[in-house]
Amino acid sequence: MPTSTSNPPPKPSSRAAGKKPLIYGAGVVVAAALLGYVSYRATAPDAPGPGSSSSVVAGVTADPDEGVYPELAKLARRDAGDRLARGRADAPVVLIEYADFKCGYCGKFARDTEPALVKKYVDNGTLRIEWRNFPIFGSESEAAARASWAAGQQGRFWEFHRAAYAEGVKEKGFGKDRLKALAREAGVPDLDRFVRDTDGAAAAAAVSKDQEQGYGIGATSTPSFLINGRPIAGAQPAETFTQAIEQAADRAKNLGNAGQGAHGTASPEGAANGRGSAK
Numbered sequence: 001m002p003t004s005t006s007n008p009p010p011k012p013s014s015r016a017a018g019k020k021p022l023i024y025g026a027g028v029v030v031a032a033a034l035l036g037y038v039s040y041r042a043t044a045p046d047a048p049g050p051g052s053s054s055s056v057v058a059g060v061t062a063d064p065d066e067g068v069y070p071e072l073a074k075l076a077r078r079d080a081g082d083r084l085a086r087g088r089a090d091a092p093v094v095l096i097e098y099a100d101f102k103c104g105y106c107g108k109f110a111r112d113t114e115p116a117l118v119k120k121y122v123d124n125g126t127l128r129i130e131w132r133n134f135p136i137f138g139s140e141s142e143a144a145a146r147a148s149w150a151a152g153q154q155g156r157f158w159e160f161h162r163a164a165y166a167e168g169v170k171e172k173g174f175g176k177d178r179l180k181a182l183a184r185e186a187g188v189p190d191l192d193r194f195v196r197d198t199d200g201a202a203a204a205a206a207v208s209k210d211q212e213q214g215y216g217i218g219a220t221s222t223p224s225f226l227i228n229g230r231p232i233a234g235a236q237p238a239e240t241f242t243q244a245i246e247q248a249a250d251r252a253k254n255l256g257n258a259g260q261g262a263h264g265t266a267s268p269e270g271a272a273n274g275r276g277s278a279k
Contacts, residue, residue, distance in 0.1 A: 073229030083152035087128035092252035098134035101144035110165040150197035159186035
């Protein structure tokens, strides 16, 4: 998504535009094409703004099964030790977010929408949020993504996330000194380790893995989301996410009641592990 409503929407990076959807299973190419189209519509000059409830942009309909792709739902990691996730590993609904710290609409979602979703759905065990670093705005985006991963290694990812998405922060850039200052603000205990981890091969590999997954599902802009396999592009109104989450929760409950098991629900062993990283 555009980093500012006052500037023309940026084109997807050449790397993003040239990526081909990965084959996750039957129907995933259709899902990737949908997300790519929705991503395009969300950034097109004549597209409805982030305050619009257009179903063309949101990709959410009244039918709880329409636009849901089980192959994409399987991308949820549900790893109780995932430091870039919040909520129960066995939550019935998983929201995966592909985002860039230099993206203005990602910041809007982080400040205006996500906290309410956490309070309403994560805290009661309905929702799990899994972050995917999807830097598409150049070297500073890449550096911020690696830094967020490094903060996560010390249990401070979400604190770094909040600091990096605070109003006016991205305009100051994400140079090394700024990233270290953000880590200090986030309460990262060992700043020397943070610097080493940010520049290390493990951070680069983790970010690259997330990027490849985002490109593979057809994402061409940020933020892009999957909610139990339903693609949503852009910082849509809160009700778009509420509708999608509640539909997904009802669908999981109905499947469970039918004796089929809620789609994607973790095993009893996973449930015993409880929550992922701290909120």
